[in-house]
Amino acid sequence: MDRVLEPEVMADPRQALAYARADFGEVNQRFVDELVARHPMPAHARVVDLGCGPADIPIRLAAALPRSQIVAVDASIPMLALGLEALRQRPPRVSLICARLPHLPFADRGFDAVISNSLLHHLPEPAVLWRDVARLVRPGGVVHVMDLFRPRSVNEARDIVEAAAGDEDQVLRDDFFNSLLAAFTPEEVQHQLAEGGLGHLACAVVSERHLLVSGRR
Numbered sequence: 001m002d003r004v005l006e007p008e009v010m011a012d013p014r015q016a017l018a019y020a021r022a023d024f025g026e027v028n029q030r031f032v033d034e035l036v037a038r039h040p041m042p043a044h045a046r047v048v049d050l051g052c053g054p055a056d057i058p059i060r061l062a063a064a065l066p067r068s069q070i071v072a073v074d075a076s077i078p079m080l081a082l083g084l085e086a087l088r089q090r091p092p093r094v095s096l097i098c099a100r101l102p103h104l105p106f107a108d109r110g111f112d113a114v115i116s117n118s119l120l121h122h123l124p125e126p127a128v129l130w131r132d133v134a135r136l137v138r139p140g141g142v143v144h145v146m147d148l149f150r151p152r153s154v155n156e157a158r159d160i161v162e163a164a165a166g167d168e169d170q171v172l173r174d175d176f177f178n179s180l181l182a183a184f185t186p187e188e189v190q191h192q193l194a195e196g197g198l199g200h201l202a203c204a205v206v207s208e209r210h211l212l213v214s215g216r217r
C-alpha cells in the first residue's frame with residue numbers, strides 16, 4: 001500500500017482535544033520506561049521532544065528523570081495550550097516551545113537526548129526530522145524516536161484502529177486511521193536513517209503498530 005499524506009500540523013482544536021483525551025498512557029509510559037532503561041543519562045540531562053503534542057511524554061519523562069530539563073516543541077497552538085494546562089502545578093522542568101521543524105530555535109548539539117513519538121508520519125519530507133535529530137543531539141547523546149508503521153492494506157489499518165481505539169471518539173479514530181496510512185514502513189525508515197547519516201541506528205518493530213529507532217549518536 002502506498003503512503004497517503006495527512007495534514008502535517010494538528011492545528012484543529014477539536015483534533016487536538018480528541019488526541020489529548022485519548023488514552024495513550026500505557027504506550028507513553030512504555031516509551032519513557034524504555035528510554036530510561038536503555039540509556040543512562042547525566043543527572044541534569046537536557047532533553048528535547050520533537051512534536052510533543054499535549055506534552056504527556058515530557059511530563060512522564062520529567063517524573064522519571066527528576067533533575068532533567070525537558071524542552072517540548074510543537075507547531076500546533078491548540079496542542080501546546082493543552083500541554084500548558086497539563087503542566088499547571090507541576091515542577092517547572094518542562095518548557096513548551098511553539099516552533100516548526102525544520103525551523104527550530106536551538107543551537108547544534110545542545111541536547112543530551114532527542115526524542116520524538118508519532119511525529120515522523122506527519123512530515124511530507126521525513127529527512128526534515130532526521131536532519132534535526134542529527135543536528136540537535138550531542139556526540140554520544142541519545143536518539144529515541146518511535147512512530148507508527150504503515151500496515152500492508154487499508155483493511156489491516158481498519159482492524160488496528162478497531163482493536164486499539166474502538167472505544168475512542170470518532171475524530172480520534174479518523175486521525176488514527178489516516179496516521180497509519182501516512183506512516184512509513186520499517187524498511188523506509190532504515191533507508192531514511194542511512195541517508196541522514198544515522199545508518200548505525202537500527203529501526204525495530206516493537207509492537208503490532210509501532211517501530212522504534214533507539215541508540216546513541
Ligand SMILES: C[S@@+](CC[C@H](N)C(=O)[O-])C[C@H]1O[C@@H](n2cnc3c(N)ncnc32)[C@H](O)[C@@H]1O
Nearest residue numbers: 008009010051052053074075076100101117118
Ligand atoms: C500525533 S501527534 C504526537 C504527539 C506526542 N508526541 C505524543 O506522542 O503524544 C504529532 C504532533 O506533531 C506535531 N507536528 C507535526 N509537524 C510538525 C512540525 N513540522 N514541527 C513541529 N511539530 C509538528 C503536530 O502538531 C502534533 O502535535
